[in-house]
Amino acid sequence: MTITSRNWRLWVALGCALVACAPAPAADTAPEIIARTDQVRNPQQPFHTTVTLIEYVSGRARDQDTLAVFAKLDPQTHQFRNLVQYVAPPRDAGKRVLLGGGALWFYDPASKASVRISPAQQLVGQAAIGDVLTVNLSADYNPTLLGTEGIEDAGRTQRKCWHLQMKAADDLATYSRVEYWVEQGTYLPIKAEFYSDSGRLLKIAYYRGFSSILGRTRPTQTIIIDAVDKSLATVATSTDYGYQDIPDTWFQRDYLPHLETR
Amino acid sequence: MTRGIGWGLLLLAVAWSGAVIAQSDSDLSLIPPDSQSPPKVNDGRAGQNIYLENALTAVSLRDDLPVPAQPSYDWQERLLLDARNTWSVDPTTRLVFSDRFNVRAESDLSLPEKESLVNDLREAYLEWRLADETYLALGRINLKSGIALGYNPTDYFKTRTVSEPLSADPTVLREDRLGTVMLRLQHIGPRGSVTVAFAPRLRRQSPIYSNTGLSSFDPMLGRTNSDNRFLLKSTLALAPNLSPEMLIYHDSRDTRVGFNLSLTLGQSVVAYVEESAARRQDLIAQALDFGRATGALPAGAPDEPPPSGRSLKNELAVGASYTTPGRITWNFEYHLNQAGFTAADWSRWFAIGSVSGGPAALSNELWYIRGYAQDQQEQGTQQAAFVRADWTAASGLNLELSGFANVDLRDGSGQAQGEADYYLSDAWTLGLLAAGDFGSRKSDFGSLPSACSVLLSVRRYF
Numbered sequence: 210m211t212i213t214s215r216n217w218r219l220w221v222a223l224g225c226a227l228v229a230c231a232p233a234p235a236a237d238t239a240p241e242i243i244a245r246t247d248q249v250r251n252p253q254q255p256f257h258t259t260v261t262l263i264e265y266v267s268g269r270a271r272d273q274d275t276l277a278v279f280a281k282l283d284p285q286t287h288q289f290r291n292l293v294q295y296v297a298p299p300r301d302a303g304k305r306v307l308l309g310g311g312a313l314w315f316y317d318p319a320s321k322a323s324v325r326i327s328p329a330q331q332l333v334g335q336a337a338i339g340d341v342l343t344v345n346l347s348a349d350y351n352p353t354l355l356g357t358e359g360i361e362d363a364g365r366t367q368r369k370c371w372h373l374q375m376k377a378a379d380d381l382a383t384y385s386r387v388e389y390w391v392e393q394g395t396y397l398p399i400k401a402e403f404y405s406d407s408g409r410l411l412k413i414a415y416y417r418g419f420s421s422i423l424g425r426t427r428p429t430q431t432i433i434i435d436a437v438d439k440s441l442a443t444v445a446t447s448t449d450y451g452y453q454d455i456p457d458t459w460f461q462r463d464y465l466p467h468l469e470t471r
Numbered sequence: 472m473t474r475g476i477g478w479g480l481l482l483l484a485v486a487w488s489g490a491v492i493a494q495s496d497s498d499l500s501l502i503p504p505d506s507q508s509p510p511k512v513n514d515g516r517a518g519q520n521i522y523l524e525n526a527l528t529a530v531s532l533r534d535d536l537p538v539p540a541q542p543s544y545d546w547q548e549r550l551l552l553d554a555r556n557t558w559s560v561d562p563t564t565r566l567v568f569s570d571r572f573n574v575r576a577e578s579d580l581s582l583p584e585k586e587s588l589v590n591d592l593r594e595a596y597l598e599w600r601l602a603d604e605t606y607l608a609l610g611r612i613n614l615k616s617g618i619a620l621g622y623n624p625t626d627y628f629k630t631r632t633v634s635e636p637l638s639a640d641p642t643v644l645r646e647d648r649l650g651t652v653m654l655r656l657q658h659i660g661p662r663g664s665v666t667v668a669f670a671p672r673l674r675r676q677s678p679i680y681s682n683t684g685l686s687s688f689d690p691m692l693g694r695t696n697s698d699n700r701f702l703l704k705s706t707l708a709l710a711p712n713l714s715p716e717m718l719i720y721h722d723s724r725d726t727r728v729g730f731n732l733s734l735t736l737g738q739s740v741v742a743y744v745e746e747s748a749a750r751r752q753d754l755i756a757q758a759l760d761f762g763r764a765t766g767a768l769p770a771g772a773p774d775e776p777p778p779s780g781r782s783l784k785n786e787l788a789v790g791a792s793y794t795t796p797g798r799i800t801w802n803f804e805y806h807l808n809q810a811g812f813t814a815a816d817w818s819r820w821f822a823i824g825s826v827s828g829g830p831a832a833l834s835n836e837l838w839y840i841r842g843y844a845q846d847q848q849e850q851g852t853q854q855a856a857f858v859r860a861d862w863t864a865a866s867g868l869n870l871e872l873s874g875f876a877n878v879d880l881r882d883g884s885g886q887a888q889g890e891a892d893y894y895l896s897d898a899w900t901l902g903l904l905a906a907g908d909f910g911s912r913k914s915d916f917g918s919l920p921s922a923c924s925v926l927l928s929v930r931r932y933f
Binding site for chain 1: 498499501502503504505506510516518519520521522555559598603604606613614615617618620642645646657659660661663664666706708710711712714733735736737738739740741743792793794796798800869894897898900930932933
């Protein structure tokens with residue numbers, strides 16, 4: 210048997226199957242895994258970052274947006290509150306989105322109007338607002354550990370992962386169900402699939418660009434693939450992380466016009 | 472048997488894993504190949520927005536109006552420079568500036584006229600942070616209130632502020648409006664906010680402007696600051712998803728009380744309600760009083776249609792937005808203005824205006840009342856329905872589509888508009904807008920001089 214790239218994957222699959230049969234370490238329950246992965250994805254102290262979103266159509270970059278994101282954990286809900294400001298392109302510069310206490314507000318400096326919006330409203334490209342905002346999945350979803358699998362990450366490197374299924378715990382969750390793959394040991398998120406209420410696969414996300422950010426290794430890039438129209442993808446890259454003291458008043462809708470611009 | 476089950480499970484696991492890998496391979500191939508390299512972060516300025524726009528409008532006018540009206544332009548060409556900026560003067564002080572400079576030509580203006588150049592100073596104010604999240608602002612400020620999309624009963628500083636808009640879209644009207652010179656104090660706390668604003672009388676009230684009677688470089692304070700006005704409003708964060716806003720507004724005519732409230736329902740729906748109530752005159756009485764006071768109508772102008780007396784009048788906007796799985800956001804709203812035209816008012820308006828050979832002064836008065844409602848940004852009729860759709864980034868085509876319809880529920884007439892913006896690049900945007908009024912000849916929108924219009928625009932951002 211000649212080892213071609215195709216049957217090489219078959220051998221990998223066999224290996225993965227064997228890995229899949231191996232039991233998960235007993236110390237990690239599904240909630241613990243999700244909680245620790247949340248800590249990997251997001252610094253738990255108030256921070257800011259710059260998110261650049263590039264929309265791809267059939268593999269070609271079509272549009273680019275830059276957002277400044279300010280995030281702070283709410284000690285009562287264990288969920289992040291977010292303040293997002295559009296930095297580019299120029300036609301959108303200055304627009305702001307606030308997620309505070311379960312409500313989303315959109316502010317346009319041209320009209321001086323704050324309008325309440327739903328999480329499903331599109332921010333840019335394939336990214337709904339709920340995709341770009343900093344969220345603790347453990348606060349919005351009930352996870353179940355399905356087993357252990359070996360999967361390829363975005364760079365086609367094999368990763369030994371926990372496979373978790375998460376179901377929306379409340380209305381604040383953006384998706385009805387999420388299939389989630391987390392690397393064992395590092396708690397790095399590798400892949401996620403997002404499903405609608407009807408069970409339709411809506412989006413596939415891959416995480417990559419693992420770098421040392423604010424004291425630990427975190428993913429800096431999320432690739433969001435539209436599972437309905439697979440020619441569409443959005444890549445979200447986070448840069449310029451920094452801890453920042455963010456007062457609670459920033460998350461009032463009346464603060465939106467006062468946000469210091471960068 | 473056990474061995475057979477074991478082999479079966481292994482084969483099943485292999486097959487299943489193969490399927491997983493096949494799926495994984497398939498998914499991985501969807502990752503854009505050139506997305507690995509870090510993006511060039513666009514170092515834009517969020518506080519600045521400057522663009523140059525050229526807009527050409529063609530209008531189709533009705534020639535058989537039920538009530539004769541003053542002639543209007545049937546084409547217009549505008550070049551406008553729009554600038555907004557915020558500067559930090561020091562760590563606690565910032566300067567906010569917003570202005571639009573227009574150069575225009577149209578069929579009812581001969582060039583060059585002073586009306587060909589019009590500057591709209593929308594905002595110019597200083598804001599100081601007095602203490603933690605306590606702000607004092609002084610200058611011309613666009614103070615916007617309300618949460619509905621099509622009509623804002625609690626947006627008390629909207630009156631007489633809209634300046635020569637390119638579109639009838641309510642969201643655009645909010646952008647093309649003048650601020651009011653005021654002193655505003657605002658405190659924002661973790662449980663809500665309180666805002667107090669005082670706008671002083673600085674000028675005599677000016678008549679309703681027409682597009683051929685605009686001043687070139689006048690800040691038009693006679694529109695925004697012809698009365699002493701007070702506003703007190705407070706937002707209370709009662710629960711995570713519940714933060715109503717309450718407002719009290721006072722000027723020399725009346726005192727109004729309002730509130731607005733919104734709720735997120737699941738992932739795709741937002742419901743909202745906005746209400747204002749006051750004991751006041753109806754629209755007709757206000758218009759006639761204003762017209763006589765500013766000299767636009769003679770002192771002895773007849774009370775036609777007959778106005779009603781002062782009484783409690785409600786204004787209401789209630790609605791919901793819904794975002795579809797196809798990423799279209801719909802807004803549906805019901806609007807009520809008890810000060811607006813009743814069915815009897817409309818009947819009278821058409822009856823006296825349609826008299827063949829009737830005095831021109833009377834038809835001018837009738838149109839003046841409707842022009843007054845537009846100038847005040849107040850709904851002319853009592854009940855209306857509003858629907859709007861937005862489709863952003865349609866299938867990655869760099870295209871934004873939007874449209875709305877505003878329907879008078881009394882006679883079924885309405886106004887509809889569709890707009891497409893195509894983003895050629897980050898800097899360049901092409902726009903196409905088509906609007907039309909529909910309804911019978913003797914209906915709210917069917918009686919308007921304009922039947923339909925098309926606007927082509929090109930915009931360059933800097």
